Amino acid sequence: MLSTDPLWYKDAVFYEIHVKAFADGNGDGIGDFQGLIGKLDYLQWLGVDCIWLLPFYPSPLKDDGYDVADFLQVAEQYGTMDEVRHFLDEAHRRGIRVIVDLVLNHTSDQHTWFQQARSSPQSPKRGFYVWSNNDRTYGKARIIFIDTEKSNWTWDPEAKAFYWHRFFSHQPDLNYDNPEVRQAMLETMAFWLDQGLDGFRCDAVPYLFEREGTICENLPETHTYLKEVRRKIDVAYQGRILLAEANQWPTDVRPYFGDGDEFHMAFHFPLMPRLYMGVQSGNRDPIIDMFTHTPEIPPNCQWCLFLRNHDELTLEMCSGEERDYMYYTYARDPKMRRNIGIARRLAPLLENDRRKIELLNSLVFTLPGSPIIYYGDEIGMGDNVQLKDRDGVRTPMQWTMDRNGGFSNCDPARLYLPVVADPIYGYQSVNVESQKAMPHTLLQWMKQMIKVRKQHPAFGRGTITFLRPANGRVLVYVRRHEDTTLLLVHNLAGSAQPVELDLKEFAGSTPVELLGEARFPRVTERPYVLTLAAYGYYWLNLVPEHPRGEFYGIEQTAL
């Protein structure tokens, strides 16, 4: 049963899935909704609260579905509208919500809107896109895909005009100055919410409007429109959410929360590379600095935290020096680099070091925000850097050691992408079935962490205070929510570390380790000493000496 709490997303664990990559139900080598339905029990077992689906709309697939050719249909290879509705029902029956990518900013050049628009200046759809007779307009806007695009304008010989695109040239930007476009996208959202979807991950929201003399990002007009979207959802679709993809600094993302009247959630993009930097350098400063620069958000809003996703590990929000450090550390082979980032999965990035994988997941699970797990990272799936673009991190999910990793029973040659089959990360050794069968695998660890996280709303809703012990290799913070105080301690170094903590404020309380329920020595006025193994971590609940009122009213007199 679904939680009725309107703030459910603040406690939720998200799980990102590409329909084509998860499970093939009809044996054609491409994942689909039938296959996905068959794997819902697994996601429920894991403890997932909300699935985020990448675009499943009809598309020429030049950008893996982010080039949408029809917003109101399901791509044939993934299934039918009935199957989508069945999938939503089955997910909801298991207490799992579903949000889906909605590409607000642009369409495919194959969309009928664009086809009609380019056909004639008099076309009713001409105004759906941004046209110019030169390629110098909005010259201050940066080019995002610098590997492939030389300009944000592309000449269309049929339209005999340049059209505006912030991403690939086959993805013309919609013209949000046109009220018909704004209305059409509102109707698109209403259509999917009526099917039962629980919200949208809104792609590339900073770029909806263009104004000369600006960088054409984060413009006030964009916020005005997004607030209109939110109003519509609040009125007609309570409990549904909007998640912003805005690859910006936190201070620039902050306006997307408005006064709690715009997006419910937004990704914290710049944190991700700093987590890797912190662990690689054994220094907590990059992580703390990032939170120092993260502004407060309204109480009904939430950050989304992640380690990896379907795109490259973006380094757009890094300085040149930081970017060089990340490339040197994590992507010395140029094949691992895509655009301004690193297209690798979590486990290979961390050299398959289980200690680092746990540590980074522990950070994402305990820092303020809701965690997102990228499909396959819960079992430590590998990647294939030989594949083009970002396909290397979009290979089939590895379910078993059977043919095609249990993803599909088709001829392996028909698979949309080859299954990872190398000796370290190959499906024969890394798969769900084997990790479910053993008690101490990464998968079982993830399940346990998710379970423990859910037991303590402080993880999703608590405030954060960083402690600054003398040992800078240890990252320590306190999360507080109502009567709960959690102490989170992470050793970012690859060697055992001691740390002395000033916990005078909590004198008298007893730290209880959340995973094993072991009671640590009581906190006193004196420095509290902990020792941590290499990349070790503690999740400690500081249980007060004198509870502020008993929870059940019988504890002190049970005997």
Next chain:
Amino acid sequence: MDQPTPNEHAVTESFLPEPVRALLDGAEPADIVIGLLTFNDASTAPAVARTLLAGLNRNDQQRILLVNCDAGSQDRTPDLVQQAVGDKSRFWAVQHPVMGTSLHVLSESGVPGRDTAVRTLAMVADRLASKACLIVDGNLKSTHPRWAELLTAPILEKGADCVLPQFNRNRYEGTLTSTLLAPVTRALYGRRVAYHQGGAYAFSGAFIRSSLLSQPWDGEVPTYGIDGWVMTLAVAEQADVYQARLGPRVQQAKPLGDLATIIAQAVGCVFHMMERYQHVWESVKASTAVSTIGEQARLGDFVGTLHVERMIHGFRQGLRDLVPIWQIVLSPETFQQVLELGVDDTESFRFPSRLWVQAVYDLALAYHDRLLYREHLLKSLTPLYLGYTASLVLATRAQPVTQVEEELERLAIEYEAMKPYLTQRWRWSDE
């Protein structure tokens, strides 16, 4: 009773700290040893000592020794107790051994290593040929002079082996004791003891020699807490037990730990002793009252706030999280009935007494069969206990207090009636 041989003395006394052995060398006998257990109790222990001595000094013919067994107080508790008792009384201050594990296992008194304190006192009483050993917690603010008399008179005058306390209780106070510990003990050993833990009890010198010091004092004792252990021991050894109604029990608050730990320790003690005393309890068919002295009192009004909805929520959380464990430790019919309880709404929620008893017996059997790591098994009782307690409160909170007493008596009878369920399965698992 047999006197220990010199060699036995040597073995048992190796446990005693050197300062205690030095005190014992050449010490004069004491008719009554008062053991005062303390740990940072400077605010209460001196008054408790004075009160107990006042109660016993009425009889000048008894030779009395007050032994302050302290766990290493940082607040000068032993010094202050000594000042309080004055020069005229015989007084020893000793520090009992505190093992590493004891720090995590605080009894209701909050004194670490309480088991070693009791053992030390028992050995001192034995060496001094005492007729009675009275043990009282130093943080009991409600200690009254008549406590000393009530706890020692049955031993000195009637030849009793031990005297256990019975405090005045309020409605819904001590629900773990009244819904599980006491009725299980009654059903097992046939003695209707209140099983009120902590604070005050007394043993005869003979009982100490024959039953207390002869115990293995193994590692399980500190794990489960000394109070439940000595009370269960008394009834299991079929000692001549008396109960003393001591009135209210007011304690300087000290942390007890979380509910699941309390349950694991208290219930674990009962289950642990079931294994040792199977030969006793399996043949017991009925129960009898124990001799009780002191003024009788009914249950008082409940003080505080009961969060029944939270208890039911706690039970349902168990239904969500502990089903894999309950499937192992509960019988299939018990498990099925427990599952069905989860669908009731709050006001109509009821946990039948028979089902509760059956679940408790199932857990005892699972403990015996070692179906799971025992601490996890015992802690898995917590949601069931919350569910049954919530049901008890919902069924009786609008009723007079007599209704609560009657309900608890019916429950105790249910435990006795269902004992064959336990006995038969226990025997099967042994075969």
